[in-house]
Amino acid sequence: MENFYDIDHPVLGILGGLGPAASCYFYQMVTEHTQAARDQDHIDLVLSSRATTPDRTEFILGKCRTDPFAIMERDAQMLVRYGATVIAIPCNTAHYFFDRLAASLPVPVLHMPRFTVQQAIAGGCQKLGILATTGTVVTGAYQKMCAEQGLDCAVPCEEDQAALMQIIYGQIKQGKRADMAVFERISSHLKEQGCNMAVLGCTELSLVKRDEKLGSFYLDSSEVLAKRSIEACGKTPVGFSF
Numbered sequence: 001m002e003n004f005y006d007i008d009h010p011v012l013g014i015l016g017g018l019g020p021a022a023s024c025y026f027y028q029m030v031t032e033h034t035q036a037a038r039d040q041d042h043i044d045l046v047l048s049s050r051a052t053t054p055d056r057t058e059f060i061l062g063k064c065r066t067d068p069f070a071i072m073e074r075d076a077q078m079l080v081r082y083g084a085t086v087i088a089i090p091c092n093t094a095h096y097f098f099d100r101l102a103a104s105l106p107v108p109v110l111h112m113p114r115f116t117v118q119q120a121i122a123g124g125c126q127k128l129g130i131l132a133t134t135g136t137v138v139t140g141a142y143q144k145m146c147a148e149q150g151l152d153c154a155v156p157c158e159e160d161q162a163a164l165m166q167i168i169y170g171q172i173k174q175g176k177r178a179d180m181a182v183f184e185r186i187s188s189h190l191k192e193q194g195c196n197m198a199v200l201g202c203t204e205l206s207l208v209k210r211d212e213k214l215g216s217f218y219l220d221s222s223e224v225l226a227k228r229s230i231e232a233c234g235k236t237p238v239g240f241s242f
Contacts, residue, residue, distance in 0.1 A: 009044070010233040013084025013107075015076050017049035018056065018091035019173055022203035022222065024049075025210065026090035029226040035236040043233045046082045048075040056093040057135030069097045073104050080107055088112075088229045090222055092142075092201045093135040108232075115228045116199055116221040117145040123219065123242055125197040127152040129190030131218075132201030134165055142201055154193040160186040172204040180212055187217070216241070 012030070016023030027047060036042045053071050058064035072094065076087055087109045089095065095113055102109040120128050128151055130142045137155050146153040156164060164186055167178045190198050199219050200206055206222035208214065223240060230237040 010085045011044045011046060011083045012229055012233050013076070013079030013082070013087045014045065014047040015072060015079065015087055015089045015094075016047055016091075017051045017053055018089070018094050019204060020049055020051045021172075021175070022206060023047070023090055025206060026088075026203065026222050026226060029223065030229055033226060033237050033239050034230050035238045041235075043230065043235055044083070046079050046084050048079055050075055056091065056096065057133045060093070060096055060135040060139060068094070069100060072097060073101060076101060076105055076109075080105060086110065086229070086232045088225055090203050090225060092203065092221055093133045093139075095141050096135065096139045110225060110228055110232060112221050112225045113141045113145045113201070114148075116201070116219060116224045117142065117149055117151060119224045119242055120197055120199065120219055121149060121151055123197065125151065125219075127154060127193070127195045127197075128219075129153070129187070129193070129195035129198035130155045130201055131164060131186070131190075131198050131205055133168060134161055136201055137161065142199060152194075154190055154195055156186055156189065160189055167208075168202055168204050172207055177211060178208045183208065183212075191217075 034042055054064055054066040054068045056068055059068055085107050092112060128146060130153055143153055163182050171178050197219055198217060199221055200209055201221050203222050206220050209218055209220050227237045227240050
């Protein structure tokens with residue numbers, strides 16, 4: 001597939017809208033954390049934000065028959081046509097489709113869960129708690145990456161997972177603040193299981209870290225992807241805590 005532009009430098013394609021607020025925040029992070037003294041020092045970037053993409057978790061759990069992959073693939077291909085030389089997907093649950101999507105594109109696709117687990121290990125994590133959608137937990141996206149890299153991990157119990165989904169879908173995706181008493185209870189149960197770090201493995205939870213000033217126990221997958229995206233485009237990331 002030919003690029004729309006004939007370019008000889010990197011262009012970041014963001015396959016977004018999954019959800020929209022998380023995509024906006026990711027774009028903001030990439031911009032704010034790129035070392036730049038002028039506009040032209042920033043990354044050339046194209047963003048697709050198709051909010052009407054079918055829900056990934058509902059499809060994975062069999063609650064929706066509409067496969068999101070066809071829409072994701074079409075939009076990713078359009079990003080490539082528009083000049084993208086590398087693709088970032090700021091949605092952990094969407095990585096269920098990663099292998100199919102990467103195989104269909106002529107440019108590399110960044111793998112957020114893999115990079116995040118690598119960063120957890122680099123940060124001294126011995127056991128990683130997984131805070132994510134039920135779709136991400138059921139597919140084992142983070143569990144597989146932890147096993148691949150020799151890191152122990154734990155997921156919330158069924159009750160806590162349901163409460164976390166309420167925070168994600170009933171609060172954050174509706175533009176509300178997270179119930180921090182519930183969120184902290186879920187986190188405390190992971191700590192009781194021996195976790196010394198927890199991944200914010202849903203990009204909506206990145207907004208909780210931003211709004212509630214979460215501490216070093218939490219590793220934000222969106223931040224990890226933003227840093228790797230900046231590096232993949234040959235720029236210098238600044239201002240990250242890792």
